Amino acid sequence: MKNIxxxxxxxxxxxxxxxxxxxxxxxVSSPSDxxxxxFFLSETGSPVYTVSYxxxxxxxxxxxxxEFQDQLPLNNNLKVYEILRESVSEEWExxxxxxxxxxxxxxEMIVKIQETEAPKRKFNIYFKAYDDGIGFRYEFLSQKExxxxxxxxxxxxxxxxxxxxxxxxxxxxxIYEHLYNDTKVTDIDAISKRNHYGLAQTYIxxxxxxxxxxxxxxxxxxxxxxEANLTDYAGMTLKVDKENLALSSVLVGSERLGYKVxxxxxxxxxxxxxxxxxxxxxxxxxxxxVNLNEPNKLGNVSWFTPMKYMGIWWEMHIxxxxxxxxSGKHGATTENxxxxxxxxxxxxxxxxxxxxxxxxxxxWIGFEDREGVFDFVTPYPxxxxxEVVAYAKDRGVEIIMHHETSAAPRTYDKQLxxxxxxxxxxxxxxxxxxxxxxxxPKGEYHHGQWMVNxxxxxxxxxxxxxVAVNAHEPIKATGIRRTYPNVISREGLRGQEFNAxxxxxxxxxxxxxxxxxxxxxxxxxxxTPGVFDIKLPTKENNQINTTIAHQLALYVVIYSPxxxxxxxxxxxxxxxxxxxxxxxxxxxxxxxxxxGEVGDFVTIAREERSTGNWxxxxxxxxxxxxxxxxxxxxEPGISYEAMVYKDAANSHWNDNxxxxxxxxxxxxxxxxxxxxxxxGGGLAISILKYPKN
Ligand code: NOJ
Ligand code: CA
Numbered sequence: 001m002k003n004i005x006x007x008x009x010x011x012x013x014x015x016x017x018x019x020x021x022x023x024x025x026x027x028v029s030s031p032s033d034x035x036x037x038x039f040f041l042s043e044t045g046s047p048v049y050t051v052s053y054x055x056x057x058x059x060x061x062x063x064x065x066x067e068f069q070d071q072l073p074l075n076n077n078l079k080v081y082e083i084l085r086e087s088v089s090e091e092w093e094x095x096x097x098x099x100x101x102x103x104x105x106x107x108e109m110i111v112k113i114q115e116t117e118a119p120k121r122k123f124n125i126y127f128k129a130y131d132d133g134i135g136f137r138y139e140f141l142s143q144k145e146x147x148x149x150x151x152x153x154x155x156x157x158x159x160x161x162x163x164x165x166x167x168x169x170x171x172x173x174x175i176y177e178h179l180y181n182d183t184k185v186t187d188i189d190a191i192s193k194r195n196h197y198g199l200a201q202t203y204i205x206x207x208x209x210x211x212x213x214x215x216x217x218x219x220x221x222x223x224x225x226x227e228a229n230l231t232d233y234a235g236m237t238l239k240v241d242k243e244n245l246a247l248s249s250v251l252v253g254s255e256r257l258g259y260k261v262x263x264x265x266x267x268x269x270x271x272x273x274x275x276x277x278x279x280x281x282x283x284x285x286x287x288x289x290v291n292l293n294e295p296n297k298l299g300n301v302s303w304f305t306p307m308k309y310m311g312i313w314w315e316m317h318i319x320x321x322x323x324x325x326x327s328g329k330h331g332a333t334t335e336n337x338x339x340x341x342x343x344x345x346x347x348x349x350x351x352x353x354x355x356x357x358x359x360x361x362x363x364w365i366g367f368e369d370r371e372g373v374f375d376f377v378t379p380y381p382x383x384x385x386x387e388v389v390a391y392a393k394d395r396g397v398e399i400i401m402h403h404e405t406s407a408a409p410r411t412y413d414k415q416l417x418x419x420x421x422x423x424x425x426x427x428x429x430x431x432x433x434x435x436x437x438x439x440x441p442k443g444e445y446h447h448g449q450w451m452v453n454x455x456x457x458x459x460x461x462x463x464x465x466x467v468a469v470n471a472h473e474p475i476k477a478t479g480i481r482r483t484y485p486n487v488i489s490r491e492g493l494r495g496q497e498f499n500a501x502x503x504x505x506x507x508x509x510x511x512x513x514x515x516x517x518x519x520x521x522x523x524x525x526x527x528t529p530g531v532f533d534i535k536l537p538t539k540e541n542n543q544i545n546t547t548i549a550h551q552l553a554l555y556v557v558i559y560s561p562x563x564x565x566x567x568x569x570x571x572x573x574x575x576x577x578x579x580x581x582x583x584x585x586x587x588x589x590x591x592x593x594x595x596g597e598v599g600d601f602v603t604i605a606r607e608e609r610s611t612g613n614w615x616x617x618x619x620x621x622x623x624x625x626x627x628x629x630x631x632x633x634x635e636p637g638i639s640y641e642a643m644v645y646k647d648a649a650n651s652h653w654n655d656n657x658x659x660x661x662x663x664x665x666x667x668x669x670x671x672x673x674x675x676x677x678x679x680g681g682g683l684a685i686s687i688l689k690y691p692k693n
Contacts, residue, residue, distance in 0.1 A: 026083055028109035030129040035276060037127045037134050039111055046076040047113065047125065051134055053221060053276055062157035062246075064125065064138070069150035069259055074121060082112040092295060095485045096306045096561045098591040100609065104291045106130045119143070128271075132286040135228060135271035142265050151251070151261040156272050158225060158238070158247040160185060164215035167518050167598055171208030171237035173252045173445035174438070175201045176476060176492045178210075179507070180514035182599050185215070186242045202445060208237040208250055211476070212275075212521045214283065214598060222280050222598070224521050228271040228292035230478040231456065234260045235447035236270070254450055256443030270478060280517055281593035284604070289479040289522060301485045304429050304468040306561035306587040309351030309400055310344050312336055314531070314566045316355065317500035318538050323356030323364065323404075325380045332356040332380065337388045337399075343569040345395035347582050351562065352392060353400040353432055357383045361404075364436075370406040371440050376419035389426045401428045407437035407446075407473070409454045416458065420465035429466065430488065430562070432526075433458065435473035447475055459484050470526050470562060477523030489524040489560040496528040496566055499544045500536065509545045509653045509680030510599055510621030516557060517598040528564040529554035530581055533571040534657040546619075547657045548577050549647045550682030555584045556617030557604050562586070577660060580645050583686045584615050592633045594618075601625060601677070605633055605687075614640070614687040620677040622653070627675050627683065634669035634687065641691040642667045645684040646675055653680020 025040045038050045042063075051059035065075030089105040106128045114122045124139040140149060163186050169178035170190035181188075190207050212226040225247065227236050234251040241248070249272070251260040271292045277283045312331045315321035321331030332354050344352050360374035367373065379385045392399050401423050405412040412419075412433075423431065435446060444450050455475045462469050463486045472491040481487040493515055499506035512527075519525065529551055534544045544551070555563055565572065565581050572578040585608030594616075596602030603618035614634060618627050634640060644663040651659050657680070665673075667687055675683050 024080070026080070026109060026111065028085070028107050028127050028129045030131045031087075031089070031105050031107060032131045034131060035129050035134060037109070037129050037136070039109070039125070039127065041078055041080060042076075044076045045078045045116065047078060049127070049136070051274060057161050058217070058221065058223060058276070059274070060159040060161050062159045063155065064157070065155045067152040067155070069152055071149065074115075074123065075155075077116045078113050079116050080111055081114050084110040084112070086110075095296065095301050096304075096587050098559050098588050098606070100589050102287050102290065104287070106291070128292070130288055130291065132277065132282065133273060133275040133288040135273045135288065135292045137271045138269045140263070140265055140267055146265060148262060148264050150259045151263075152259055154236070154249045154251055154260070154269070156249040158274070160215075160245040160247070162217055163245060164217050164223075167214045167514055168209040171204050171210050171239070171250070173202040173204060173237075173447050175446065175473065176210055176519070177494045177498070179494060179511070180518060180599070182514070185240065185245055188240045188242065190240070204237070206239055206250070207242070208239045210237055212518050213238060214518045214521070216280075216598060220278070222277045222283050224275040224283055224518070226273045226275070226289065226478070226522060228273050228289045228479045229294070230270045230452060230475065230480070232263065232267070232449065232453055233270050234449040235452065235475060236272070252445055252447040254444055254448045256441055257450070261449050275521060280596045280598050281602070283517055283521055284593045284596070284602070285591065286521065290482040293479040293482040295482065296485055297483050298463050298485055301468075303466045304486065304488065305350075307350035307398075308563050308565055308581065308584075308586060309353055310340055310349050310565050310569075311353035311355065311400075312340060313353055313355050313528075313564075314500070314568060317497045318536055320538050323361040325382065326362045330356065330380065330382060333382045334384045334388055337383070338391055340569065341388070341392045341395055341397050344397045347578070349565060349582075350396070351398050351400045351430070353402060353564070354388070355402045355404070356380075357385065357402065360406075364404070364406055370408045370411075370437065372411050373408070374404060374406055374411060376403050376412070376415045377422050385426070389428075393427065399426065399428055401431040402434075403431055404434040404436065407435045408440045409435070409451065410440070413454065413457065416461045420462060420467050423467055424465055430468040430470060431462065432470045432472065435471070446473060451475060459487055462486055472526070479523060481523060489526040489562050491526050492522070493519045493525060493527070495526070496531065496544075499531070500539060500542055502542070506542055506545055508622065512554060512557060512619055513601055513621045514599045516596065516602045520559065524560040525558050526560055526562065526564070527554065527558050528566040529558065530565045531567045532575055532577065532658070533567060544657070545680055546653050547647050547651045547660065547678055547681040549645055549651070549660045549678075549684060550619050550653070550680060552577055552580045552645050552684035553617035553619045553682035555581065556606055556615045556684065557602060557619055559591070560586075576662060577645055579643070580684050580686060585609070585611070585613065594629060594633070595627065601627065603627055603629065612689045616683070616685040616687065618675070618677060618683040620679075620681055622679055624679045624681065625677055627677055628672060629675060630672045631667050632669050634667065635689075636669050638668070638689060640667045640687045640689055642685050642687045644675070647678035647681035647683070651678035651681055653678070
């Protein structure tokens with residue numbers, strides 16, 4: 001393990017009083033000089049920035065301003081009174097992650113600004129230029145006789161320089177569970193492209209997208225817009241002005257409170273980020289989002305270890321079991337739990353999620369008055385929690401706690417301490433939370449400041465109990481896992497569950513080829529891969545729209561420190577493909593994105609931390625294709641024993657999804673090999689350095 005090194009290359013250089021309105025342009029360039037951010041004040045004294053890549057503009061002159069309650073907007077008559085600069089090159093270690101060491105290298109420019117007229121308010125803009133993109137944020141400073149400010153809107157603009165190809169989901173204040181659309185910017189139509197079924201969603205009346213939103217320019221440059229360190233602030237959507245090829249921030253609001261953000265002065269906003277890469281693969285390898293977050297505040301989190309897990313879960317989604325005791329087909333019984341524990345233990349799967357164990361489910365979906373309904377400590381009578389936990393412990397399996405809040409966060413908040421104390425009593429180190437439905441109180445949204453603060457409180461409270469959190473229906477990932485490494489994973493996309501019940505036929509074959517270059521840039525995903533019974537016999541109009549080899553590849557393509565083997569034991573039993581799930585790692589020394597195009601295909605290889613084994617996953621959309629894999633990422637001079645799980649000659653996501661071929665290979669780092677992926681297919685390879693006998 002390398003030592004963390006911190007190298008401040010240049011100290012602060014202060015340039016005082018040199019900037020006259022409308023004239024002076026200040027520049028900060030990335031360490032390799034490829035990316036430039038320019039800042040200047042317009043003739044009327046309003047802030048403007050541009051971004052270029054290899055001297056070509058990618059963000060044209062874009063404004064930055066705010067509207068407040070009880071204060072004049074902050075958007076003109078400004079002067080720059082000081083500029084500070086700093087360069088940083090350091091490495092930090094991920095306690096678990098896609099890689100062990102992360103290089104955090106950037107040049108920063110802090111622009112200090114003041115109004116030229118009364119009330120002469122001051123604020124700062126921080127710009128950071130990295131080689132994989134840029135970030136900027138605002139700092140609101142103390143004001144005389146003002147403790148708190150209320151932001152009615154933030155107007156950060158991103159003016160594009162072309163009608164790029166764009167991968168987007170509609171702006172939604174409640175849910176990110178939409179299918180990705182692939183259109184030109186001028187064809188973004190977020191209002192008619194809403195395709196969420198079943199859970200809460202918010203139809204915002206204007207054409208906006210959620211972030212991350214990814215684009216490809218005509219010249220093939222890839223850019224993705226998002227935010228980092230979303231703390232005590234509202235989530236950002238981006239409103240699309242198709243005529244002017246412009247995006248501008250629209251914060252998620254609160255109809256209950258009538259504003260977007262309320263903060264005590266002074267404070268920082270989240271970072272507004274643009275990841276930039278010449279190829280699509282580079283977007284996935286970018287560490288911009290975590291780098292723009294604060295270092296680990298929790299110290300040693302070895303009480304959580306990355307793991308694979310199974311669950312009393314899929315049976316509920318395919319309808320053969322229910323969360324609800326009164327349904328007559330209750331899934332979370334002591335007996336079922338023991339069966340699953342036996343299977344997990346036999347197959348070296350460390351975790352077992354049990355949903356529907358606690359009282360309240362009889363009032364779940366469709367029940368309006370959800371406040372006070374769920375209880376996070378009382379098991380249903382057919383589930384003996386003491387017995388299940390003891391049985392699991394004896395067999396080396398850990399029970400994963402489940403807290404469905406039904407979007408009644410105040411009910412959950414009240415029980416946080418007792419709920420986490422119960423987990424401590426049973427030695428449970430992680431919880432899956434859920435927020436299905438419209439938020440109570442009415443007028444609050446999943447992605448507004450009030451909920452951002454709720455999600456954070458859960459994380460901070462959980463941390464004091466050594467509990468790790470995997471939130472479903474979450475706020476988007478913005479790299480907070482760096483600061484709070486008990487934030488292990490989250491949903492925040494259309495997960496596997498949609499294949500079981502979505503009325504639109506589920507996730508299409510290209511879903512993860514879209515997700516890998518959009519949602520996954522934000523952080524780990526609890527997608528719950530691994531369905532082998534692809535055609536879902538109990539669900540007439542639903543199926544998985546991929547081959548089995550594609551399902552296997554997802555364990556490598558999708559990053560998460562927890563990965564579910566979501567299918568039922570009987571569908572794994574006796575199927576050799578399950579060996580890949582048993583073998584595949586969940587915690588990585590390094591990650592290489594070998595190739596990919598947004599929405600089409602992607603191949604990722606990851607080296608397991610503890611063993612030096614590599615695992616490779618490749619997926620394609622609805623088109624079959626040949627993928628050339630160059631194994632030069634392997635250590636030279638070593639013969640690796642590989643097991644290849646690949647689509648059979650006539651595999652097809654719809655016509656023949658369950659057939660796959662196995663191939664044993666000896667692989668060395670000077671090899672290159674072509675593999676065929678079927679329509680909706682995939683490829684998974686375990687490349688073992690010290691093979692088991
Ligand atoms: C939605 C979640 O995404 C799913 O995983 C869970 O089973 C249900 N809510 C119930 O909490
Ligand atoms: Ca969900």
